Amino acid sequence: MNKIEGSRCDLDQDMKIQFIAMMLAVSVLGAGCAKNELETLPTPSISPSMAQTAPSVAASTSSTVSVSTHATNTxxxxLSDALSRVTKKSFGLYVTPQHSPVSPERFKGYHVGTDFETTADEKDAVVSVQAICDGALAMKKRATGYGGVAVQRCKINGGEVTVIYGHLKLTSVTASVGHVFRAGDALGVLGKGFSTETDGERKHLHLGIHRGKAISILGYVQSKAALSAWIDPMSVLR
Ligand SMILES: [Zn+2]
Structure with a gap:
C-alpha cells in the first residue's frame, strides 16, 4: 500500500507499477497532492497492456489517496452518462422541508448519497441502472422514502461496503438475493416518477455507499459526524 499525502510525491522510477499507480492517483487527486510538483514529473509511457493491468484507483473523501498495487474491484x-447528469442532492447536503433543492421536500438531514437526475426525455423511458461493483445482492424491498430499493455488498478501497440503489422499479430487480453482480451488470430500472415505484419522489437514482457489512438504507443522517459512516459516491465513480 502506497500513500500519497500532501506534497509527498516521492517517485521511484524503477518501480513501474507504483509509478503508474501514482500517476493514476494524480488523475483523481484534484487539488489534493501538490499538483504543480506532479506536473514537473516526466510523462510516463504506458503501453496498452500495462495500462490494462494497472491497478484501479479510488479516491477517499480526504486528501489522502490509497493506491493498491493489487487488483481491486472495478x-x-x-447510469448512462452518470457523471454528466445533474445532481440536485449531492453527498452531505443538508436539507429541510423549508430549504431543499427539490419541492416538496419531506426529509430533514444530511444526504448520505448522491442523487442522479433524469432528463425530460427520460420521463416515460426505461432508464437502466447498473451495478457499480462486483458483489452480491443483499436485499431488495419496498421502503418508505424510496419505493423500490436494492442493496449490494461490495469491496471498495479494500473495505466492505453496502451499496444502496434507491427509487427502483422493484419488479425490475429480477435477480435473487445472493446473486453476484459484476460491475456494469443490469440491476434494474428506475421507478416511474411520483408513483409508488419511487414512493412519490421524482424519477432519479439515489446512490448510497455505507461503510461496513451492516445494511442501512438511511437516506439522511441527523449529524454531520454521522456522515463518516458513508462514502461520497462521487469520490469513487470515475
Ligand atoms: Zn437521495
Missing part, C-alpha cells in the same frame, strides 16, 4: 457508473 467501479463503474450506475
Amino acid at each position: 467501479i463503474t457508473l450506475p
Whole structure:
C-alpha cells in the first residue's frame, strides 16, 4: 500500500507499477497532492497492456489517496452518462422541508448519497441502472422514502461496503438475493416518477455507499459526524 499525502510525491522510477499507480492517483487527486510538483514529473509511457493491468484507483473523501498495487474491484457508473447528469442532492447536503433543492421536500438531514437526475426525455423511458461493483445482492424491498430499493455488498478501497440503489422499479430487480453482480451488470430500472415505484419522489437514482457489512438504507443522517459512516459516491465513480 502506497500513500500519497500532501506534497509527498516521492517517485521511484524503477518501480513501474507504483509509478503508474501514482500517476493514476494524480488523475483523481484534484487539488489534493501538490499538483504543480506532479506536473514537473516526466510523462510516463504506458503501453496498452500495462495500462490494462494497472491497478484501479479510488479516491477517499480526504486528501489522502490509497493506491493498491493489487487488483481491486472495478467501479463503474450506475447510469448512462452518470457523471454528466445533474445532481440536485449531492453527498452531505443538508436539507429541510423549508430549504431543499427539490419541492416538496419531506426529509430533514444530511444526504448520505448522491442523487442522479433524469432528463425530460427520460420521463416515460426505461432508464437502466447498473451495478457499480462486483458483489452480491443483499436485499431488495419496498421502503418508505424510496419505493423500490436494492442493496449490494461490495469491496471498495479494500473495505466492505453496502451499496444502496434507491427509487427502483422493484419488479425490475429480477435477480435473487445472493446473486453476484459484476460491475456494469443490469440491476434494474428506475421507478416511474411520483408513483409508488419511487414512493412519490421524482424519477432519479439515489446512490448510497455505507461503510461496513451492516445494511442501512438511511437516506439522511441527523449529524454531520454521522456522515463518516458513508462514502461520497462521487469520490469513487470515475
Ligand atoms: Zn437521495
